[in-house]
Amino acid sequence: RITSVWFETDCSDLVDMTTNPMDWLTFATEIEVFQRLQEDFEDVRLSHILRSRNGRA
Template structure:
């Protein structure tokens, strides 16, 4: 996947945050044109709020897509506020830095779309984010792949130092 530029993919992200937790969990799943699914989960320092964690998840996943040389992507989220932040950035001055980072990342894509989905359609990314948060410690990411009908296979791990 890293050797060729992929054109259009379907991607879902989510974050898991609790007020008394030590970490925020981030997760995303990606399905390509061939039916293969890619998954990543990550735990980072606890964000200020659930919405901050969602924004961190969007930034991380967008950066991952760029690093994977994906040129067009359909991002999906169940977080309406995240949609609002990206479409009405002036209404969210608290997120000015994050909005600027997201806008810079978007410049690396030919086509980027962000869509709202029901929470019930966000099960995989939600489970990944919760798994990352429940580990209770910070780690960079765990990378997995699943082909149509195949079992999950871990393809990478990066531990935080």
Template sequence: MHCMLRHNKLLTRFETDCSDVVKMVSTPEEWPAFAILLDEVDRCKRSFTSFSIAHIPRTKNTKADKLARSARALPTDVYYVNSVSPTWIPELV
């Protein structure tokens, strides 16, 4: 979310394969153990002109699944957010 805001992408739809993340963002009061993190999510949400988050099963998003699998195969942690893959990540199908 911070990355999208820094790049002035204010009309954004986030998708995740974790249905709990969608539930947490939608009903933060039901997740008191994560209150500090969800407060930060809420602050960020209010900065967007349009914000939505949806669950998308990995079986419905093979490109993201392939990227996640290739990242797990790398010897170090990879944190990458962009709409274009860097050249060092193999082409996705």
């Protein structure tokens, strides 16, 4: 059973959306999906990385 997931993104706005959802009301649906994801796992992390470290971008 997977209990934790860790997402890394080079989009600092995406990280900000999850920590300050009231500042991003336009993305309320997407933020709600992320919040539901957090309920399904014991540990969910979203962190910012440099674009140069993002191999899939």
